[in-house]
Amino acid sequence: MDIQQVVIALFEGFGMSVAIFFATLAVALPLGLLFAFLQKCKFKPVKYLMDAFIWIIRGTPLMLQIIVVYYVPGLLDWGFGIREEFVAVLIAFSINYACYFSVIYKGGMDAVPKGQYEACQVLGMKKSQAFVNVAMPQIYKNILPPMSNEIITLVKDTSLARIIGLSELIFVGQDFLNKGYLAPFFATALFYLAFVGILSIVFAKLEKRTNRYR
Amino acid sequence: MEKILEIKSLNKSFGLNHVLKDISFSMQKGEVIAIIGSSGGGKSTLLRCLTFLEKAQSGSIWIGGEEIVPSELQPVKPKFMFVQKLPCGSGKKFKFVNKYEENGKKKFKFFTTVPVDMTYKYKFFKKYIPTDESGNPLSEINVSIYPKDNVLREKALKMGLVFQDFNLFPHKTVIENLIMAPMLVKNMDKQVAINLAKEQLAKVGLSDKENAYPCEISGGQKQRVAIARALCLSPEILCFDEPTSALDPELTGEVLKVISGLRESGTTMLIVTHEIMFAREIADKVIFLDGGKILEYGDAKAVIDNPTEQRTKEFMDKILKA
The missing domain is CATH 3.40.50.300 (P-loop containing nucleotide triphosphate hydrolases)
Incomplete structure (x- = not known):
């Protein structure tokens, strides 16, 4: 077994993991904000629907959701199926993580004191101006620690994509394991450790920047 | 002055x-x-x-010689009142539907809270009739009109x-x-x-x-x-x-x-x-x-x-x- 071959294969798998990671973040971060607004909607039926949806998504395993997104449209014979594994994984991951993010966003919004909005109103600001200029920076500070937690979990959750045959890092490692090579499989841990290490440093920097106030 | x-x-x-x-x-x-x-x-x-x-529910506010919140007498024919519980400390919110006629057209108006120069008589399930302090039903109420x-x-x-x-x-x-x-x-x-x-x-x-x-x-x-x-x-x-x-x-x-x-x-x-x-x-x-x-x-x-x-x-x- 050529070591160079192994390293190239592992890096290819890691590339796929990173792609899933960033694509999921790109969709789930804004989608989570939308979910959070729907959850705070004053029209009650929308709020209840959103609550039920979040209950279902958070209450079932992500692995099951990937399988449902990938296979169920085809099985039900709706005339379309999701053939592309990456798209199926992206849909399942984005919706799942958007639900978790929305709860974090909501907590961050609720933690902004009512007095801040009142001060804005007395100063004649529109609600949108108050949200962008006053509430958002405070929400950002509030959500940073729980968000970093969730995002680090996402790094490792990318390994679930192997269930529908997407060749990400663990999938590649397992391939070697099946051929009887143990070391490459365990070496995958180094990739995760390095990636999470970089993320931890980035989040620590971001948190430090918000520490200058309050 | x-x-x-x-x-x-x-x-x-x-x-x-x-x-x-x-x-x-x-x-x-x-x-x-x-x-x-x-x-x-x-x-x-x-x-x-x-x-x-x-x-405010009723009364007018003038600032600098300009009537910013006028107050108006409106006929009241309350149909329903909804009682809505608010988050901690805010008590209950009363919503009621006021039905009245204007230029021969039937109109509905929703008030989020009932004007307060009256007390309420609990009739039956979730229906309230606005009354004055001695308990007589009111025909007109004073309402602040906010811009x-x-x-x-x-x-x-x-x-x-x-x-x-x-x-x-x-x-x-x-x-x-x-x-x-x-x-x-x-x-x-x-x-x-x-x-x-x-x-x-x-x-x-x-x-x-x-x-x-x-x-x-x-x-x-x-x-x-x-x-x-x-x-x-x-x-x-x-x-x-x-x-x-x-x-x-x-x-x-x-x-x-x-x-x-x-x-x-x-x-x-x-x-x-x-x-x-x-x-x-x-x-x-x-x-x-x-x-x-x-x-x-x-x-x-x-x-x-x-x-x-x-x-x-x-x-x-x-x-x-x-």
Whole structure:
């Protein structure tokens, strides 16, 4: 077994993991904000629907959701199926993580004191101006620690994509394991450790920047 | 003298809790009025109604000779009332549908809360009939007509408010706190806004703190920044909602000094306060508010030294002994 071959294969798998990671973040971060607004909607039926949806998504395993997104449209014979594994994984991951993010966003919004909005109103600001200029920076500070937690979990959750045959890092490692090579499989841990290490440093920097106030 | 603020029979209730009962008073330009009274008497609610943070159910508000919130008699034929529980502390919210005819057309109107010059008779499940205090059903009710939000926002700039707990923006420096509203609301140029803010900061004696964050300055300084922030929009009337209640006696002094300074420069002020002796010194007139009603209204020294009402006497005795 050529070591160079192994390293190239592992890096290819890691590339796929990173792609899933960033694509999921790109969709789930804004989608989570939308979910959070729907959850705070004053029209009650929308709020209840959103609550039920979040209950279902958070209450079932992500692995099951990937399988449902990938296979169920085809099985039900709706005339379309999701053939592309990456798209199926992206849909399942984005919706799942958007639900978790929305709860974090909501907590961050609720933690902004009512007095801040009142001060804005007395100063004649529109609600949108108050949200962008006053509430958002405070929400950002509030959500940073729980968000970093969730995002680090996402790094490792990318390994679930192997269930529908997407060749990400663990999938590649397992391939070697099946051929009887143990070391490459365990070496995958180094990739995760390095990636999470970089993320931890980035989040620590971001948190430090918000520490200058309050 | 020019009448700058006039309120006529203002009523406000939170659900069944009738907080303001027929409040009427007026204010001249350059006058300082102190509102005193025990907690829960409606002082803060009155101030919040005047700065449009709360909407009154009936009564009219005039600011600077302009009727900003008119009041109108409307026929009442209540069909249903919905009782909605609000988050902790806000009590219940009453919604009711008023059906009436205008130019031969049937119209419905929803009121989020029922005007309060009446009591409610619980008829059967979730149906209420508005009645007067002796229990007779009402045919007409007095309703405040608030303008649309964007109009109201513009008019509300005539009133400035300083909060009890400052409510400075924690993520902005002192100077950024001051220039934010003029730049966003009045579209002021940044340099013009900064000059204005520096001028106001000098007025409250904090020129050296302009680049500090609110968490880096003391409570008294925070309150002075809050006063400067309100002044930046040059309101016609500056309202204070217990400006010194969150401060210790030493810091209270520096805030009161700023308020005295504003009086010297002729600012019209409405001050809710527990500092009776300060009110006696600074205010032209005093309003004693208890149980949602104005019990006494008159010259500051006369009211505080020689109250006429029994309730006011009790209150003064307790305060002055403490």
